[in-house]
Amino acid sequence: MFPINETMGQYSELFMLLAAGTYTVAFIAFAWDLAKSSKTLRAVDLKAAALSGAEEARVPVGAGVGGSGGAVDRADADVAGPVGRAERPTSSVSGDAANGVGVTADGGMRYGAERRVPARVAVALAVLGAAIHAAGVITRALGAGRVPWGNMYEFLTTGAFVAVAVFLLVLIRRDLRFLGTFVIGLAIIMLVAASVAFWTPVGHLVPALQSYWLIIHVSIAVLSSALFTLTFAMSALQLVQSHRQKTIAAGGADKLGFMRLVPNALSLENLSYRINAIAFVGWTFTLMFGAIWAEKAWGRFWGWDTKEVWTFVIWVVYAGYLHARATRGWTGTRAAWLSIVGYLCVVFNFTIVNQFFNGLHSYSGL
Amino acid sequence: MSERVNVEKKTPSPGTSRPGNGPAQSGVSAAKADAVLPSLGPVGMLRWAWTQLTSMRTALFLLLLLAVAAVPGSLFPQRPANPAVVTQYIKDHPDYGKILDALQLYDVYSSAWFSAIYILLFISLIGCVVPRAIVHYKAMRSQPPRTPARLSRLPEYGTLVVPADAGIPASRAIDDAAALLKKRGYRVEVRDRDGERPSLGAERGFLREVGNLVFHTALIGVLVSVAAGGLFGYSGQRILVEGDTFVNTLVGYDQFSPGTNFQSSQLEPYSIQLDKFHITFDRESKGKFGQPIDFKADVTTKENPGAPAKKEVLKVNDPLSLGGTSIYLTGNGYAPVVTVRDGAGNIAMQGPVVAKLQGDNYYSSVVIKVPDAKPEQLAFAGFFLPTAFITKEGVSFSGDPELFNPQLTLNSYYGDLGLDSGSPQNVFELDVKKLTPLNARNLPTKGIVLTPGTTHTLPDGKGTISFDGVKRYVGVDIHHNPGQGYALFFALLAVAGLVTSLYVNRRRVWVRTGTHADGRTMVEYGLLARGEDHRLAGEAAAIRALLSAAWPLDEPGEDSQPAPSATADNDRADTGAGSPTSTEQPAADFIQSTAGSPESKKDQ
Numbered sequence: 005m006f007p008i009n010e011t012m013g014q015y016s017e018l019f020m021l022l023a024a025g026t027y028t029v030a031f032i033a034f035a036w037d038l039a040k041s042s043k044t045l046r047a048v049d050l051k052a053a054a055l056s057g058a059e060e061a062r063v064p065v066g067a068g069v070g071g072s073g074g075a076v077d078r079a080d081a082d083v084a085g086p087v088g089r090a091e092r093p094t095s096s097v098s099g100d101a102a103n104g105v106g107v108t109a110d111g112g113m114r115y116g117a118e119r120r121v122p123a124r125v126a127v128a129l130a131v132l133g134a135a136i137h138a139a140g141v142i143t144r145a146l147g148a149g150r151v152p153w154g155n156m157y158e159f160l161t162t163g164a165f166v167a168v169a170v171f172l173l174v175l176i177r178r179d180l181r182f183l184g185t186f187v188i189g190l191a192i193i194m195l196v197a198a199s200v201a202f203w204t205p206v207g208h209l210v211p212a213l214q215s216y217w218l219i220i221h222v223s224i225a226v227l228s229s230a231l232f233t234l235t236f237a238m239s240a241l242q243l244v245q246s247h248r249q250k251t252i253a254a255g256g257a258d259k260l261g262f263m264r265l266v267p268n269a270l271s272l273e274n275l276s277y278r279i280n281a282i283a284f285v286g287w288t289f290t291l292m293f294g295a296i297w298a299e300k301a302w303g304r305f306w307g308w309d310t311k312e313v314w315t316f317v318i319w320v321v322y323a324g325y326l327h328a329r330a331t332r333g334w335t336g337t338r339a340a341w342l343s344i345v346g347y348l349c350v351v352f353n354f355t356i357v358n359q360f361f362n363g364l365h366s367y368s369g370l
Numbered sequence: 371m372s373e374r375v376n377v378e379k380k381t382p383s384p385g386t387s388r389p390g391n392g393p394a395q396s397g398v399s400a401a402k403a404d405a406v407l408p409s410l411g412p413v414g415m416l417r418w419a420w421t422q423l424t425s426m427r428t429a430l431f432l433l434l435l436l437a438v439a440a441v442p443g444s445l446f447p448q449r450p451a452n453p454a455v456v457t458q459y460i461k462d463h464p465d466y467g468k469i470l471d472a473l474q475l476y477d478v479y480s481s482a483w484f485s486a487i488y489i490l491l492f493i494s495l496i497g498c499v500v501p502r503a504i505v506h507y508k509a510m511r512s513q514p515p516r517t518p519a520r521l522s523r524l525p526e527y528g529t530l531v532v533p534a535d536a537g538i539p540a541s542r543a544i545d546d547a548a549a550l551l552k553k554r555g556y557r558v559e560v561r562d563r564d565g566e567r568p569s570l571g572a573e574r575g576f577l578r579e580v581g582n583l584v585f586h587t588a589l590i591g592v593l594v595s596v597a598a599g600g601l602f603g604y605s606g607q608r609i610l611v612e613g614d615t616f617v618n619t620l621v622g623y624d625q626f627s628p629g630t631n632f633q634s635s636q637l638e639p640y641s642i643q644l645d646k647f648h649i650t651f652d653r654e655s656k657g658k659f660g661q662p663i664d665f666k667a668d669v670t671t672k673e674n675p676g677a678p679a680k681k682e683v684l685k686v687n688d689p690l691s692l693g694g695t696s697i698y699l700t701g702n703g704y705a706p707v708v709t710v711r712d713g714a715g716n717i718a719m720q721g722p723v724v725a726k727l728q729g730d731n732y733y734s735s736v737v738i739k740v741p742d743a744k745p746e747q748l749a750f751a752g753f754f755l756p757t758a759f760i761t762k763e764g765v766s767f768s769g770d771p772e773l774f775n776p777q778l779t780l781n782s783y784y785g786d787l788g789l790d791s792g793s794p795q796n797v798f799e800l801d802v803k804k805l806t807p808l809n810a811r812n813l814p815t816k817g818i819v820l821t822p823g824t825t826h827t828l829p830d831g832k833g834t835i836s837f838d839g840v841k842r843y844v845g846v847d848i849h850h851n852p853g854q855g856y857a858l859f860f861a862l863l864a865v866a867g868l869v870t871s872l873y874v875n876r877r878r879v880w881v882r883t884g885t886h887a888d889g890r891t892m893v894e895y896g897l898l899a900r901g902e903d904h905r906l907a908g909e910a911a912a913i914r915a916l917l918s919a920a921w922p923l924d925e926p927g928e929d930s931q932p933a934p935s936a937t938a939d940n941d942r943a944d945t946g947a948g949s950p951t952s953t954e955q956p957a958a959d960f961i962q963s964t965a966g967s968p969e970s971k972k973d974q
Contacts, residue, residue: 207655208663215687303698303849310444320437
């Protein structure tokens with residue numbers, strides 16, 4: 005067994021603080037990007053509307069992407085079945101027609117030509133923060149001489165890092181910068197909660213956790229949770245965007261200008277489905293590896309321990325989500341709600357169940 | 371798109387088709403159902419109920435209900451996990467404790483309502499998987515659906531033009547395309563090869579539905595395996611003090627819970643002797659000082675009474691396997707060794723007493739019953755402290771888990787222990803109601819305080835008690851679950867099926883060729899996905915690249931742009947896809963040649 009290195013632990017805590025500070029600046033930059041871009045885009049839209057004639061300008065936002073109203077109606081009314089919802093990148097890339105009313109963002113979530121300086125600053129800061137955060141996680145691991153996920157403090161700090169890292173990795177391929185405020189905000193909350201409420205000094209693992217299954221089971225659980233975090237944010241935005249699109253299509257006023265940076269509801273739904281499918285496989289592995297470990301540690305692979313119950317509940321909810329996508333009348337908004345409920349269960353499982361429910365998984369370290 | 375049309379046309383009640391890959395019912399049976407509708411007899415009623423139960427909507431509802439129904443099991447104590455806690459809970463909540471019990475909320479996972487939900491869910495699942503398996507089996511054996519009249523309506527569509535001087539007629543072009551698609555894993559059928567408009571239909575990705583079916587079937591397998599484990603398995607507990615030997619027979623267990631079909635002949639008579647138990651405590655970190663960080667039990671095992679002894683190590687997370695069972699290290703504690711002599715001076719009891727953990731640092735309770743003491747039976751109850759400290763108020767506590775200052779503090783009693791009546795008693799509890807106290811803190815005799823090697827003489831010549839030393843004990847769980855290997859197998863199968871069904875894409879490709887009036891060979895192709903497929907456009911591009919590489923093309927990039935998918939307007943192909951000069955014509959020809967036949971009829 006490795007001896008504990010307290011100095012490393014102290015460095016780790018310093019890095020965590022620095023990371024939280026950097027994230028805070030990144031968060032402000034992301035928020036600034038949303039505010040600024042929405043203003044700029046609105047101005048562009050209004051200009052376009054003015055050009056396209058006085059009559060159309062009466063519907064200020066819809067006119068900006070003239071002629072797209074029909075396409076959106078179709079998207080809402082026609083794609084009830086799963087086939088209609090299958091993503092067709094060609095259609096979304098093709099521009100206005102595929103995007104919703106009042107949406108400037110690209111439905112394919114590819115990077116556009118436009119330079120968004122605040123967003124670039126925000127991403128750069130997030131990368132810096134993640135690098136510092138990584139140093140924090142690594143020094144914690146070195147200090148304890150084991151994987152850094154043995155108690156609530158470590159779940160939170162490492163989990164926040166994985167969430168940010170996954171977000172930044174997805175950013176390489178897709179322009180999801182509109183999620184920045186959410187993901188970075190959540191990472192800040194997790195880091196603060198870890199330091200304030202769940203602080204635990206560097207320590208050894210209890211014998212029950214000394215198993216290679218800790219590395220496998222927990223890492224997959226954390227990774228899946230990070231993906232669920234992204235889809236939760238996208239599903240929430242999908243609901244807002246879908247409501248907004250309907251309001252605008254019905255001629256109502258657009259009160260959520262910043263949402264024009266967010267892609268249309270259908271694109272959000274499609275991408276979150278794809279991510280949820282990956283995360284669901286991950287969660288299935290979490291459940292299975294957990295069961296195998298339970299068999300090794302407690303002599304039974306399933307015993308309806310509180311944590312097992314909630315892991316099962318989450319699995320079933322997301323299974324329901326995947327099925328809902330293939331059921332008429334359950335796609336779109338209802339599926340998004342299922343995705344949100346699933347994530348709330350993940351959060352509940354992590355916070356309330358860990359702390360307040362008695363069970364075999366009482367490893368919060370508190 | 372076409373599937374949706376089908377569903378709407380052919381299935382009157384919404385949702386009779388399950389996961390998106392087409393209606394499970396054929397049009398004929400749907401028509402029959404329609405005909406029966408006016409007089410819904412008992413058979414019709416059953417059929418209706420069956421249709422409802424196996425519908426996707428019901429399955430989804432049951433699935434979500436299962437999630438909700440599982441929750442109470444985490445809110446209320448559960449009998450299978452800890453019956454004593456349930457009893458206490460009912461006592462503590464006299465107002466609603468009994469009501470919860472009546473609702474089976476302490477046995478959620480074996481309750482009637484929970485069972486009803488999952489049994490209905492699995493029936494619904496079987497009722498869906500079987501017809502779908504039949505449909506899919508037929509689909510796998512049939513040829514790809516016939517070429518739609520207007521390929522341009524498909525989500526992915528493109529045209530290619532082979533110049534007249536390339537010497538590739540329409541029939542050769544379709545052969546080339548067929549060969550390329552076959553190489554790419556498609557099942558291909560060429561139609562009307564030597565006709566005016568040769569075409570081909572191709573399909574791949576049958577594994578997607580196979581994976582889907584395997585996943586759902588494997589879940590049934592998991593359920594059956596779990597049930598089998600409950601029927602034929604058994605489990606038990608035993609406490610072993612250092613030096614003790616456990617023999618795998620019914621009497622060897624402290625607690626034993628057999629499965630429904632258990633027979634004692636299943637037990638193989640292996641033995642385990644606990645030689646020594648080692649604990650390492652954390653002496654480094656401030657926050658967790660004194661916490662155990664390693665448990666290690668040295669044991670000697672024998673496969674059967676005649677087999678050679680074998681030294682093994684039993685650890686947490688590292689069970690032993692013996693005689694078809696697994697042996698787990700689940701608990702440990704101290705067992706003070708005492709000797710009790712009765713009033714006549716004879717040894718009435720000698721040996722280790724298992725102390726039950728009560729608090730921090732192995733603060734444990736001790737109960738010693740001495741039914742053999744004469745003339746009066748004796749009993750002791752108190753605490754064992756490995757490192758005893760006493761506060762100013764006289765409260766004793768254990769300051770450390772290791773034996774730095776071991777101490778036994780006991781009260782003593784005499785009288786009839788009630789053991790002779792034969793009614794079972796908890797060895798860790800002493801009912802003092804019928805006993806007379808000898809030593810107690812509130813009596814002039816005071817309580818007994820013993821350190822190793824000391825002896826206390828009981829008042830009134832009732833005898834003596836000596837504290838000889840301390841041993842450690844371990845608690846082991848012994849499990850036999852014949853179902854778990856199968857459960858693992860089916861779980862792995864389920865994952866394989868799941869991954870296949872999510873990441874294999876079922877796609878159809880149609881290619882149609884024709885010869886233009888000026889001699890050029892016109893090629894158009896279209897792709898359609900069954901179910902979610904975000905890589906369909908990539909596949910279209912790949913096929914286009916393959917075809918382009920096979921033929922010398924006319925002005926590539928210029929006149930053979932793939933049309934943006936048919937989102938809103940169906941006429942785009944006619945106007946936009948062809949070359950500015952004359953390709954419009956053949957494209958329009960294609961449409962007219964088969965115009966009038968509803969394109970989606972065959973495509974299901």
